[in-house]
Amino acid sequence: MSRGAYLVIYGILIATQSFALPPSSRPLPFEIALWPPYQLYWLVSLSVGVFVCGKIIILAERSRQKHLWDVFWVMGSFFLVVLFAGLTEQSRAGPFDDNLSRIADMASLTLLPISIPRLAESRPELTMTIRVGFFFKWSGIFMLVHYLISGFWFYTWEYNGGKAEYFDGHRVLPALLVYTLVSLATLYVGIAFWLAKDRLPAPQRQTISRLSRVAIAFIIPMVAIDELRFLIPSLWVLYPREDCFVLPLFYMCTSICVLAYVKVFAESHPHRDLIIPNLWLDLGLSSREGEVATCLAEGRTYKEICSSLHISIGTLQTHIVHIYRKLHINSKTELILLSTKKVNSSENF
Incomplete structure (x- = not known):
C-alpha cells in the first residue's frame, strides 16, 4: 500500500478511538466500561488482531517460512495481552473476574520476551555476534511460572480467605x-x-x-501515562479516566504494520522447495537464466546473486533483462508471483 493509504487507515483508527471518548459533560466517576462506543473500540481492536493473525497463518503456511510463524507467535501473544486487558476493563461492570483477568494479562505478557527474540534468530540476515535469546526465553518462562503460582496463591490463601480483594501483582516489582x-x-x-x-x-x-515509527509514537506516551503515574501521582491529573485507553489503538496500528511486513517477506522469501528446478526450463529460460531467476525468487540482493554465481553486476543485469523479456514481466515481484503460481498449479495437478 502507498503512504497515503496508511495515513487513511491510521486516521480511521484514531477516529475510532476519539469516538470512544465519553462526553465531557459526564462526571469523572462515570464508568467508561459501560460506555458502548468504548466497548466497540475494544471489539474493533480485537477483530483487527484476529484478522491479522489469521492472515499471518495463511502466509506462513503458503511460504513455509519459520520466520513468519515466529511473527505469528509474537502477535498472538500480543493479542492475548490486549484480550485480557479488555476483559479487565469490562470486569469493572461485567461478569468477568477482575483479579483473574489481571493475572491472565500479566501471564500472557510474559510470553512476549519469550517470542520476540526469535524474530531475529530465525532470519540469517539478522544474526548478531551476541545472541541473548536464551536469556529472554528462560527469564520469560520464570516470570510466567511466577505469575501462575502467585495467582494460584492469591485465590487459595488471600482472595477466598477474605484477606484481600484485589490482586496488585501487575504493579509491584515482578511487573516491573x-x-x-x-x-x-x-x-x-x-x-x-x-x-x-x-x-x-x-x-x-x-x-x-x-513499524518502528509507530512503536516510538505509542510506547513512550503509554509508558508515561500508564506506568509512571503509579510512581508520580501528579500524572493522574493528565489522564484520570482510563489507564488502557491507548492500548487498543497501539495494537491496531502495530498489527497493520506487521501485516505489511509479513506480506512483503512472504513475497520475497518463498520456500526453496517451491522452486522446481525444471520450472524455468519449461518457461523457456536457459539453465543460467534459471539460476538467476531462482535467486531472484528467493529474495536475494544483486550483490548476493553476483557473489553466489560468480558473475559481474553487468552480466547479472543482462540476464535479468532476458528473463523479464522471455517471461513477459517487468519486476521481481511479478517473477515471484509467477513462480508461486506455477508451483501451486503443479502441486494441484
Whole structure:
C-alpha cells in the first residue's frame, strides 16, 4: 500500500478511538466500561488482531517460512495481552473476574520476551555476534511460572480467605521486571534489524521503518501515562479516566504494520522447495537464466546473486533483462508471483 493509504487507515483508527471518548459533560466517576462506543473500540481492536493473525497463518503456511510463524507467535501473544486487558476493563461492570483477568494479562505478557527474540534468530540476515535469546526465553518462562503460582496463591490463601480483594501483582516489582524484559527484547530485535538494514530488500526496510515509527509514537506516551503515574501521582491529573485507553489503538496500528511486513517477506522469501528446478526450463529460460531467476525468487540482493554465481553486476543485469523479456514481466515481484503460481498449479495437478 502507498503512504497515503496508511495515513487513511491510521486516521480511521484514531477516529475510532476519539469516538470512544465519553462526553465531557459526564462526571469523572462515570464508568467508561459501560460506555458502548468504548466497548466497540475494544471489539474493533480485537477483530483487527484476529484478522491479522489469521492472515499471518495463511502466509506462513503458503511460504513455509519459520520466520513468519515466529511473527505469528509474537502477535498472538500480543493479542492475548490486549484480550485480557479488555476483559479487565469490562470486569469493572461485567461478569468477568477482575483479579483473574489481571493475572491472565500479566501471564500472557510474559510470553512476549519469550517470542520476540526469535524474530531475529530465525532470519540469517539478522544474526548478531551476541545472541541473548536464551536469556529472554528462560527469564520469560520464570516470570510466567511466577505469575501462575502467585495467582494460584492469591485465590487459595488471600482472595477466598477474605484477606484481600484485589490482586496488585501487575504493579509491584515482578511487573516491573516483565515490562523491562519486554522492552529489552524489543530493543534487541530492533538493533538486529537496524544492523541488517543494508542487507534487507527495500520494501522490507520501508515496512520495518514504518513499524518502528509507530512503536516510538505509542510506547513512550503509554509508558508515561500508564506506568509512571503509579510512581508520580501528579500524572493522574493528565489522564484520570482510563489507564488502557491507548492500548487498543497501539495494537491496531502495530498489527497493520506487521501485516505489511509479513506480506512483503512472504513475497520475497518463498520456500526453496517451491522452486522446481525444471520450472524455468519449461518457461523457456536457459539453465543460467534459471539460476538467476531462482535467486531472484528467493529474495536475494544483486550483490548476493553476483557473489553466489560468480558473475559481474553487468552480466547479472543482462540476464535479468532476458528473463523479464522471455517471461513477459517487468519486476521481481511479478517473477515471484509467477513462480508461486506455477508451483501451486503443479502441486494441484
